[in-house]
Amino acid sequence: MPSRVGRLLLLLISCCAVWSPAVQAEDEFENFAELETFDDAPLEEPVGLPAWFKLSFLDLGEDLQEAIDGGKTGLMVYLGQKYCAYCKKLLHDNFDKLDILAYTQKHFDAIGIDIHGQRVVNNLQGVEWTERSFAIEQGVDFTPTLIFYDSDKREALRLTGYYPPYKFRAALEYVAAGYYLKEDFRTYLARADVPLVFDAGEMNYEDFFAPPPHALDRSRWPGQRPLAVFFEQSNCHACDVLHTGPLDEADIRERIKQLDLTQLEMWSDTPVITPAGERTTAGQWADQLGLFYTPTLIFFDEHGEEILRVDSVVQFYRLRNVLDYILSGAYRQYPTFQQWRSAQGR
Secondary structure, eight states: OOOHHHHHHHHHHHTOOSOOHHHHHHHHHHHHHHHTTOOOSOOSSOOOOOTTSOOOOSBHHHHHHHHHHTTOSEEEEEEEOTTOHHHHIIIIIITTSHHHHHHHHHHEEEEEEETTOOSEEEOTTOOEEEHHHHHHHTTOOSSSEEEEEOTTSOEEEEEESOOOHHHHHHHHHHHHTTGGGTSOHHHHHHHHSOOOOOOTTOSOOOTTSOOSOEEOOOSSSOOSSOEEEEEEOTTOHHHHHHHHTGGGSHHHHHHHTTSEEEEEETTOOOEEEOTTSOEEEHHHHHHHHTOOSSSEEEEEOTTSOEEEEEOSOOOHHHHHHHHHHHHTTGGGTOSSHHHHHHHTTO
16 A cells, blocks of 8 residues: 555646657657667467456447546556467556656546357447457557547547556546547647657668658559558667667568558658558658658558558557568458457467
């Protein structure tokens, strides 16, 4: 149990809806330093849910009503798996920070769902699923996936994968303060943190990226192989981690060179013809796609249809599996990455 001073600190933090920029900057630096050595291979020991998660019968309608009756904004549904390194990072690194823990507990009841589990889940419409079938119905590709529901049973925000504390804080406040009712998350983040002005040459360039012009149209003539578009930006720590980590590994480079590859600056006015044949700019396209995190990797099939996007922290193990899913053509049989992973016994 926290000391009296600790309880007072939690109370003060929980009453504050805006975090200090200095604290966020410090956390950003520390977190990306940790990500450089983050091993995302499956855990040897299972990770359990925190004790403060609600002990639920997984009737989400009842859980949401109880949260609202308790004066909270809504429900935070966590979809994870026991041996997921990214899940452990969220549950241990993010929620171990007192400000994040207190703010989450103040505004949300947290419900845990195992994407491989067989417990019965009643969704907000009263339809009955197993945990596993609910995850499939929700199209869960990566864990952890967090879904925030408001008092009107509306999905306020969905986070797919692991996000560092500074970005996770912003997501919590975006929902709890009701910004989701006025604008999308990308717009909210852009207001809070003005994008850097694009300066050609500042991004991490790789020799396998196709040079401009970015004519990606596949609507008239199919491509010969899948396409991966890397949305990045300059002075991006997470982008640095991607390029100096996974993309520097021989296994990854061998696989990724079997794709058509393009790199775009997420906020720029660089001309692009999208896979659907639309003439636009990189920034406008990123806005249309609702992108809010760099780097984001979006994979398209030979006909320009989106297969999968990776728009959260990614390291070697997950990226290698994603590339295997794409290159093997498994997406034609398995509509979600997790379904394919389960079929592979992984």
